[in-house]
Amino acid sequence: MKFDQLKRREFITLFGGAAAWPLAARAQQPNRMRRIGVLTPYPADEPEGPNARLTAFAQALQQSGWAVGQNVQIDYRRGDGKPAIMRKYAAELVALAPEVILASSSAALAPLLEATRTVPIVFAGVGDPVAAGYVESLARPGGNATGFLVYEYGIGAKWLELLKEVAPRVTRVAVFRDSSIAAGPGLFGAIQALAPSLGVELRPVDVRDAGEIERAVAAFAQASGGGLIVGGRATIHRGVIIALAAKHRLPAVYTLRYLAAAGGLISYGPDLLDQHRRAAGYVDRILRGEKPADLPVQAPTKYELVINLKTAKALGLTVPETLLARADEVIE
Numbered sequence: 001m002k003f004d005q006l007k008r009r010e011f012i013t014l015f016g017g018a019a020a021w022p023l024a025a026r027a028q029q030p031n032r033m034r035r036i037g038v039l040t041p042y043p044a045d046e047p048e049g050p051n052a053r054l055t056a057f058a059q060a061l062q063q064s065g066w067a068v069g070q071n072v073q074i075d076y077r078r079g080d081g082k083p084a085i086m087r088k089y090a091a092e093l094v095a096l097a098p099e100v101i102l103a104s105s106s107a108a109l110a111p112l113l114e115a116t117r118t119v120p121i122v123f124a125g126v127g128d129p130v131a132a133g134y135v136e137s138l139a140r141p142g143g144n145a146t147g148f149l150v151y152e153y154g155i156g157a158k159w160l161e162l163l164k165e166v167a168p169r170v171t172r173v174a175v176f177r178d179s180s181i182a183a184g185p186g187l188f189g190a191i192q193a194l195a196p197s198l199g200v201e202l203r204p205v206d207v208r209d210a211g212e213i214e215r216a217v218a219a220f221a222q223a224s225g226g227g228l229i230v231g232g233r234a235t236i237h238r239g240v241i242i243a244l245a246a247k248h249r250l251p252a253v254y255t256l257r258y259l260a261a262a263g264g265l266i267s268y269g270p271d272l273l274d275q276h277r278r279a280a281g282y283v284d285r286i287l288r289g290e291k292p293a294d295l296p297v298q299a300p301t302k303y304e305l306v307i308n309l310k311t312a313k314a315l316g317l318t319v320p321e322t323l324l325a326r327a328d329e330v331i332e
Contacts, residue, residue, distance in 0.1 A: 013028055024078060028291070032179055034072045035286055036061075036100035037119075039089055041081035041107035041236070043243060052258075053124070057102060060280035066287070073094075075091040079107070081236045087111040088095050094119055100286045103147070109134060120292045123147030124279040125272055127232075128186055129297060146282065146292040148275045149299045155269070156190035159229050159253045162268055162305075166312070167251035170227035174203045174220045176213075176241070178236035184232060191229065207234045211242060220266055221248035230251035231269075252331040260306040261331060265315065270300035292324070304328045 016230040018040035035179055036305035038057070054076070058068065067071040077089035090288050094100055103109040107310050112121055113134060124147055129135045136142035138149075151250075163170055175191055177184045186206060195202050205216045213234070220226055228250050235256065242263045245252045253266050260267035281294055285297040324330060 003263065017224065018180045019042045022204070028207045029156070032071075034066070035096065035098045036072060036074045036102035036283060036287075037093040038074060038076045038104070039079070039086070039101060039108040039112060040076075040104040041078060041079045041086060041091055043078050043102075053104060054274050055260075056273040057124075057276040057280050060277040064280065064284040066284065072235050072287075079325045081107050083111065087114065090115040100283050102283060103145075104276070105150075109145065109147075117144055118287045119144060120291065121145040122149075122279050122282045122286065123212045124275040125150040125270075127151075127184075128153075128192075135297055137312045140293070141297055142293050143294065144292055146295045146297055148175060148278055149297060150272075150275075151185045152189045152299060154302070156187040156229075157194040158268060159231070160194050160198060160200065161327075162266055162323075163227050163229065163251060163253045164200070164321055166253075166266055166307075167227055167315075167317055169225060170251060171199060171225035172201050172203065172220075172223065173229055174205050174217070175229045176205050176207055176231060178234070205234075207232065207237070210237050210240045213237055214244060217241070217244045217248060217250070221250060226250050230264070231255040235259060235321055240325065246311070246314065251315055251317060257304050257306045260311075260329075261309055263308065265308055265311045265317075267304070271302040271304050275300065304332065 007239055020182050038052065038054060038200055040050060049184060058074065061072065068074055075093060075098065077087045077093050079178045080090050086107055094115040099118060100120040100122060101112060103112050103121050105125045106127055109121065109123045109126055120143055126147060128207050160173065163173065175188055192202055203220060207213065228245055230252055234241060238259050251297060253268065254260060254264040255267060256268040256272065257267050285295065286292060306329045307319055307324065307327045309319065310331065
């Protein structure tokens, strides 16, 4: 009798476990291959920054139970930031019928929303998605896209403050912007509002191609007291701009860490690796049944201040100790 009772208990335990196990397994490892698309305006040979973001995204997906080749396939399209190429790759991705697409930057998001208003899209590193018409509101995106802001407009004033702090003699600042991006005028407005109190005259520089940038910087550098604020799509031409800043001895503030690491004087901006990890969290939630319309657009939570002392020395600048103390990283 005891033996029969024991066998019965074992059967119930095994049966109950077998019934529960597939549910848990399905929650962690879906039994069908899922498909994710990724669109970025940066080519595969791009150094550190953009490629590191996609690596962080894939790693965060894996931590959520999505392993490439096992239960998820990721299709990448890497453009050059030019609208025609980005539209071509956006259409290609949508044609592959992914269940969700990661848009890395506004240059990727805009053509994707032209290509589809049904496939869920999670974006990272996007300026003002409400002004651009990408979402209805930050709290309730409403459509097929949601994600993470690259920064809020107030950061523009912070860039100008940092430039004056590291180079007090700057009285003229060329601000690189892309007027085709909705966030461009807002950021410039934030810088413009602060400039008079710091005794700074601003000159906007529209970003179209490397040749135009070279001509604009050369003309700007003819007078003394100049400095640069480099953001937006200008980072696509970072090599040209960093070289021009060194050639004309112009102190410059950049938006992202890898630009200071590449030779820029100082950078202050969001941690885009963190944003892409968080984007993976939204992709995971969408794959498990949630809708982008119900997931709020989120602001950055981590910012990085990076100072390149080698560049400062080359420019003849002495970085204040108070500024060095606030830096997250100092490159020597």
